[in-house]
Amino acid sequence: MIELKSGDSKPLYEQVLAEFKRLIVSGALLSGSKLPSVRELATQLTMNPNTIARAYRELETMGYCYSVPGKGSFVSEGQQQKAYQQQQLLAQWLTLSKELLYWGLDKTELLTAIEKMEVPHDSST
Amino acid sequence: MIELKSGDSKPLYEQVLAEFKRLIVSGALLSGSKLPSVRELATQLTMNPNTIARAYRELETMGYCYSVPGKGSFVSEGQQQKAYQQQQLLAQWLTLSKELLYWGLDKTELLTAIEKMEVPHDSST
């Protein structure tokens, strides 16, 4: 279900985190989907369950999933109106955008990139 | 010239790095401007010259400035056509953009934010 690149120097838990975030944001994992158990995924990726647990914990802190002891971890529903998340991400986004323009990237390239993006449909409706 | 927030948990050299990057990207520091010497700034900020030197070194790696032993560090010229920088930043930018849309931010908000940005004029022309 999950696969990590071998040549990545980033911490393992961050790679797991980024991968799930990518799957959730892209719509590949819909609201309510069950994530693999920490022990199952740890075995599959030959790493310690604690490492997976940490990735899930951070994923939960960011609001992408929630965990229920005894049941498992699941993708969150209703991503709308999360002001804090938006504010955090937007600040980074603005900084990055300005840097890209500084490096000579054309505004229109950014604009068309935004326009071409598919907005994931709210699965709660 | 430079001021750091006290309550920041990030490494000192990263704070110095981010601050100069901000000044350069915003156009406050133009091409050819001389950055304060590592010792001068270190004294002013009451930190080790090595910490400043490290910030300058990374700034140089990213292409924002260049250093000449015996003379000083200066803001780089000609930020155009730096494919590598663009590619690195663009990847992060795309990821962030998708996350923002996931959290319910409207496309139009991103589009207008881009449109309102001032593109720093190329000082080499």
Place this chain on the structure above:
DNA sequence: GTTACTGTATTAACAGAGTTGATACAGTTG
């Protein structure tokens, strides 16, 4: 209840990266 799953918490241990500091070295300028 028992069994077998779930996530979570705690503690320890270790390797490695991050961070700072002191110092010395080398180039530039006047």
Place this chain on the structure above:
DNA sequence: CAACTGTATCAACTCTGTTAATACAGTAAC
């Protein structure tokens, strides 16, 4: 030479990342 510049090296320390071994508690099915 004197006074400045950036750079290199080394040591010391802190912090992070990672694994490991447990233990605890909630859930589901029998």
